[in-house]
Amino acid sequence: MKIVRCHFVAGYSSFYFDDQKAIKAGASQDGFVYRGEPQTPGFHAVRQAGECVSVLLELENGAVAVGDCAAVQYSGAAGRDPLFVAKVFVPFLEEHVKPLLEGRSVYRFVENARYIDSLEIEGRRLHTAARYGLSQALLEATALATHRLKTEVLLAEYGLPIVPEPIPLFGQSGDDRYAAVDKMILKGIDVLPHGLINNVPDKLGYSGEKLVEYIRWLVSRVARLRTDAEYRPTLHIDVYGTIGLIFDHDAERVANYLAGLQEAAGTYDLYIEGPVDAGSKERQIDELGAIKRALTRLGSPVRIVADEWCNTYEDIVEFTAAHCCHMVQIKTPDLGSVHNVVDAVLHCNRHGMEAYQGGTCNETDVSARACVHVALAARPMRMLVKPGMGFDEGMNIVHNEMHRTVRLLATRRAA
Structure with a gap:
């Protein structure tokens, strides 16, 4: 053909x-x-x-x-x-x-x-x-x-096995970080809320106090709105390097603050994406690694996620080899061809790195559906709900494409 x-x-x-x-x-x-x-x-x-x-x-x-x-x-x-x-x-x-x-x-x-x-x-x-x-x-x-x-x-x-099971989904709120969380809880999203903490004065706070307050609100909101007592979403917040800004890129101070965020999150699993933006790939690996080691010394369960400067398949291999973070975002449009996404997820899975198949709100329904098929084959730890910042539209596209495909895979495997 x-x-x-x-x-x-x-x-x-x-x-x-x-x-x-x-x-x-x-x-x-x-x-x-x-x-x-x-x-x-x-x-x-x-x-x-x-x-x-x-x-x-x-x-x-x-x-x-x-x-x-x-x-x-x-x-x-x-x-x-x-x-x-x-x-x-x-x-x-x-x-x-x-x-x-x-x-x-x-x-x-x-x-x-x-x-x-x-x-x-x-x-x-x-x-x-x-x-x-x-x-x-x-x-x-x-x-x-x-x-x-x-x-x-x-x-x-x-040469991969058929696994007819859905991938956990991660919702992104954009700037609507309160109302969108309510929507995510009502629809039982696995991971929330992304949060878009990309500004110090309005969203993080000059001493990080606004993010602490927001995490406390998240925990209380889940408790108030959930209809299933067993529902415990993972908390995953993207801070776009702003924590590094308020603590002058001091790894010990950043780690101490992150450990405090876990106290606000209580028993919920907490992931912080992009705590620093060091300005280059080499420095990013070094700074994230220092923060991760400091968290280990503190005994903190907070997990850090690499995003900035971890763009290509080759970058993901380097970050994984350096053991500088707990999870990498595989930002799908940045890897070029989608076969690189498969390769990246498989590499992470083989080498003990948690793989988050992400992307961007700035995609389309077509690319989002294609990414569902990539995820169901490669099996990352979580997948971003996309496109757009309205949540419901992306949830409809990704969740429904995934569950339709899972049903067909299960039927075909049985046959």
């Missing part, structure tokens, strides 16, 4: 591109937008509309495979690829990639994915967002050509 025609269509993603550097520097919110000048190259505003490019592959049998090229909300930050703008990349893909795809066989996914992921045009690899969307479309093309689920394609090509 071959690709007969290839199309690239500009569209919107489910959230916005935000200039993280400008926000950390104090850009103030004005309604939904931010005031101030952008500080990251490529941005024309601190917050601007998110974009995607849909990849449509027409196959010989008339089927159409779809993938969405999408980039993370904080593009251009912490070593990530720059802003992904459709008006730039649609003509680029039409000129350089379309001729390479038309006429190509789609019977083997990983072979095609590796080809796209390593492809260089004028001496440079494709933008990670482009590789991400192209690989999604190629995965669906193989599934359509061979009459299998996308999960089944991955299981077969990687």
